[in-house]
Amino acid sequence: MIRPVLLILFLWLPVAAFPGHRMDMDSMVMNENPTRLPQGCAGIAGDRTITVRAGRKYAKPFPGVVFAYDQRSWEVPPCTRLTVRFINEDHIRHQFMVHGLPPDLYPMGMFTIEVSGPGEETASFILPPYKKTYLVHCDIAQHTEHGMKAQLKVAGGDGDLASLPGLTKPVRPDRYPTRWTGRSLLLLALALVTGAALVWLGRWLIRAMTEDQP
Amino acid sequence: MKWLRLSAYLAGIGCSLLAAWWLFPGKTTEAGVTAPPSQKWIPSLSETEEFCRFDHPEWRRAQTIEGVEIAADPECRPDNPYLIAAVVKGTNRVTMPTLMKTRLAMDAVVKENDRDGDGDPDVIHIRLEVGELNGSTPDGDFLIPGYRIAPGLTPGLWVFVPKMRGMATVDAVNLDAAPLLRAPSPPIRVEQGDTVYLTLENTHYLPHTIHLHGVDHPYRQADGQGNDGVPITSEKPLLPGERRTYIIRPRRAGTMLYHCHVQTDKHMLMGLQGLFIVEENRPDNWLQTFNVGGGKVRHPSRAVREKYAQEYDLHYQSLDKERYRPIQEYNDPRLVAKGMNRDYDITDNEEDFFLLNGRAFPYTLRDSLIVVEPEQKILLRVVNGHPHTLALHLHGHKATAIAADGVPLAQPVTRDVHALAPAQRLDLVLDTHDDGLHSFGQGIWLMHDHAEKSVTSDGVGPGGDIGLVVYRQYLGDDGIPKLQGMDLTPFFNLGMFQRQIPLWARSDAWEIFSDTGPLPPDTLRVILSGISLGLALGLTWACWRRWRQPS
Ligand SMILES: [Cu+2]
Numbered sequence: 061m062i063r064p065v066l067l068i069l070f071l072w073l074p075v076a077a078f079p080g081h082r083m084d085m086d087s088m089v090m091n092e093n094p095t096r097l098p099q100g101c102a103g104i105a106g107d108r109t110i111t112v113r114a115g116r117k118y119a120k121p122f123p124g125v126v127f128a129y130d131q132r133s134w135e136v137p138p139c140t141r142l143t144v145r146f147i148n149e150d151h152i153r154h155q156f157m158v159h160g161l162p163p164d165l166y167p168m169g170m171f172t173i174e175v176s177g178p179g180e181e182t183a184s185f186i187l188p189p190y191k192k193t194y195l196v197h198c199d200i201a202q203h204t205e206h207g208m209k210a211q212l213k214v215a216g217g218d219g220d221l222a223s224l225p226g227l228t229k230p231v232r233p234d235r236y237p238t239r240w241t242g243r244s245l246l247l248l249a250l251a252l253v254t255g256a257a258l259v260w261l262g263r264w265l266i267r268a269m270t271e272d273q274p
Numbered sequence: 275m276k277w278l279r280l281s282a283y284l285a286g287i288g289c290s291l292l293a294a295w296w297l298f299p300g301k302t303t304e305a306g307v308t309a310p311p312s313q314k315w316i317p318s319l320s321e322t323e324e325f326c327r328f329d330h331p332e333w334r335r336a337q338t339i340e341g342v343e344i345a346a347d348p349e350c351r352p353d354n355p356y357l358i359a360a361v362v363k364g365t366n367r368v369t370m371p372t373l374m375k376t377r378l379a380m381d382a383v384v385k386e387n388d389r390d391g392d393g394d395p396d397v398i399h400i401r402l403e404v405g406e407l408n409g410s411t412p413d414g415d416f417l418i419p420g421y422r423i424a425p426g427l428t429p430g431l432w433v434f435v436p437k438m439r440g441m442a443t444v445d446a447v448n449l450d451a452a453p454l455l456r457a458p459s460p461p462i463r464v465e466q467g468d469t470v471y472l473t474l475e476n477t478h479y480l481p482h483t484i485h486l487h488g489v490d491h492p493y494r495q496a497d498g499q500g501n502d503g504v505p506i507t508s509e510k511p512l513l514p515g516e517r518r519t520y521i522i523r524p525r526r527a528g529t530m531l532y533h534c535h536v537q538t539d540k541h542m543l544m545g546l547q548g549l550f551i552v553e554e555n556r557p558d559n560w561l562q563t564f565n566v567g568g569g570k571v572r573h574p575s576r577a578v579r580e581k582y583a584q585e586y587d588l589h590y591q592s593l594d595k596e597r598y599r600p601i602q603e604y605n606d607p608r609l610v611a612k613g614m615n616r617d618y619d620i621t622d623n624e625e626d627f628f629l630l631n632g633r634a635f636p637y638t639l640r641d642s643l644i645v646v647e648p649e650q651k652i653l654l655r656v657v658n659g660h661p662h663t664l665a666l667h668l669h670g671h672k673a674t675a676i677a678a679d680g681v682p683l684a685q686p687v688t689r690d691v692h693a694l695a696p697a698q699r700l701d702l703v704l705d706t707h708d709d710g711l712h713s714f715g716q717g718i719w720l721m722h723d724h725a726e727k728s729v730t731s732d733g734v735g736p737g738g739d740i741g742l743v744v745y746r747q748y749l750g751d752d753g754i755p756k757l758q759g760m761d762l763t764p765f766f767n768l769g770m771f772q773r774q775i776p777l778w779a780r781s782d783a784w785e786i787f788s789d790t791g792p793l794p795p796d797t798l799r800v801i802l803s804g805i806s807l808g809l810a811l812g813l814t815w816a817c818w819r820r821w822r823q824p825s
Pocket residue numbers: 127153154155198199200203208
């Protein structure tokens with residue numbers, strides 16, 4: 061009963077699927093584009109393959125982070141055809157989702173690989189020619205917020221994104237308890253002495269300026 | 275002499291400053307002969323929502339999708355019929371175009387193996403994830419994914435969600451939660467005797483489990499793995515990024531519960547609780563495995579269809595501002611864990627928000643209506659997810675409790691207030707025969723928890739878990755009940771539950787009840803305090819000049 065149904069489903073799947081979309085039990089790819097050139101690209105400038113690993117263990121080096129990619133920043137030249145081999149090392153879903161791509165080639169400006177559990181999926185897309193930093197993240201509820209966020213720079217990018225684990229500061233950082241250390245106490249003492257010295261210095265300066273006049 | 279003069283100046287300045295302070299008009303001013311006029315409240319269009327805006331009116335019709343019959347649901351926002359078809363057939367068996375309209379993962383509900391040859395699958399694999407709604411973000415001052423329980427109200431919530439695919443938000447621009455990702459945790463339906471694999475994929479950043487409350491399940495599985503979901507006794511909490519499968523083969527039918535058993539005074543009450551219904555075994559019994567949304571079961575089981583015209587799941591739950599504060603204040607899971615597990619104290623706090631099927635009034639009027647016809651028998655499966663006793667009251671009817679906690683009552687009880695202890699389930703039969711006992715006739719009848727705080731949202735009412743039983747002739751074709759009471763416009767305004775709008779602002783006699791206009795400050799006080807302040811300034815100036823003069 062089940063097998064013929066599945067067979068029909070899989071035979072029919074490529075017909076039903078939208079171009080650039082693939083989906084099965086283990087993974088999903090949306091807006092794959094290995095051939096169509098973005099506006100302004102005369103041809104594919106080059107092929108580049110990156111392997112991206114996702115999982116809780118990649119968050120370990122960063123206190124307070126729960127989920128992360130093994131790298132959080134990539135740089136590629138304009139018009140590169142980027143092939144992403146996305147490996148999920150957790151037993152839940154994770155995504156490699158790029159935002160801000162030209163919407164004529166990538167609906168909603170997105171390119172997505174989602175892997176349903178432990179496993180991997182590979183897909184390619186072509187980057188536009190202009191200088192830009194693209195957001196890469198996992199859009200499962202609260203995954204971006206807990207570390208699964210990265211950036212992809214084309215032609216050097218147009219800046220860095222916030223709250224990339226180990227790379228950039230959050231827009232809204234958490235606040236933690238303050239504890240004075242020996243170093244901070246020493247700094248305070250030094251600053252006190254400096255303050256006192258500034259009074260003396262100021263007086264000396266004023267005197268020097270007024271008394272020098274004949 | 276110089277010092278004497280100086281102190282006289284200072285005393286003068288002090289006295290006049292004191293007088294200015296004392297005479298300065300206060301926050302309120304006494305009225306004269308006539309009180310100030312009323313201020314008329316005019317709703318701003320940008321801050322007032324429509325009663326019913328919905329992109330898919332065609333979802334309300336009775337329809338058949340891929341051979342799955344889906345009953346009509348004429349209210350404003352019915353549940354997605356494609357989702358119903360997908361979970362009835364199984365996400366592994368439904369066609370791709372239907373599945374694409376749901377955001378369900380392909381392995382969310384896997385149905386196979388008709389073991390007893392009665393025409394329905396008997397091995398069911400259900401996968402759940404854990405979703406956070408209205409949590410904080412390190413990327414700015416907003417909550418994500420956004421979820422409103424009522425206009426302007428975005429409390430922090432956790433829910434079990436059918437395994438999804440794609441984004442958690444509507445899209446890349448609209449950061450509201452995708453429709454599938456909502457409260458309550460969805461009611462789950464399985465058939466008596468089915469082998470059910472219930473997999474929890476912990477997509478959240480804190481540990482969780484599933485406890486199958488009242489559902490027939492062994493304490494341990496064949497391989498020794500815990501199957502009870504209790505961190506104290508049977509297993510370790512499931513860590514972020516991990517998954518665990520609970521295996522059951524329930525022998526008895528009934529209305530049960532599933533909930534997270536990690537720190538239940540926090541996790542369960544944050545929303546990790548849902549109905550778990552074991553349906554009686556019948557041939558060709560394709561069940562609606564998930565009932566995501568407003569409660570109406572649009573594809574009831576065979577056994578329910580034999581006896582009842584309709585079936586509804588009613589999930590009551592409440593939220594506490596202090597309990598969810600950490601998830602909206604911190605990102606770091608260590609700060610969240612400390613804030614919840616150690617700073618929060620349930621014995622010192624009161625619940626603030628009261629939900630029926632994941633929403634508070636007036637949103638309950640959009641997707642949680644019970645729409646009835648005369649001469650019907652309707653099954654209501656009610657769960658009390660509040661930490662207090664639920665006193666469920668139906669206007670115009672006396673419903674009959676036929677089962678409690680999944681066990682049929684020897685003596686059914688007919689009354690108009692049904693008490694449910696926390697976590698308790700009641701199967702109620704709503705009988706719409708107009709006989710002066712079970713029903714008093716057609717109309718729009720209120721349904722609510724009679725513990726009065728529950729009909730407020732953070733103390734502002736009417737709000738909370740108010741729902742309606744609406745007879746079909748009292749429901750418009752647009753899904754809006756034909757109400758003839760007060761104007762509800764203020765309740766669809768973002769300021770209502772922020773205490774910014776007078777309750778009877780739209781009454782015909784608004785001038786009696788509306789906010790009063792302000793009064794100008796008392797003239798005498800303005801003049802006198804001004805003079806005193808001027809005196810102080812003048813004295814200061816004179817003093818300064820005196821001081822500078824060589825004596
Ligand atoms: Cu993820």
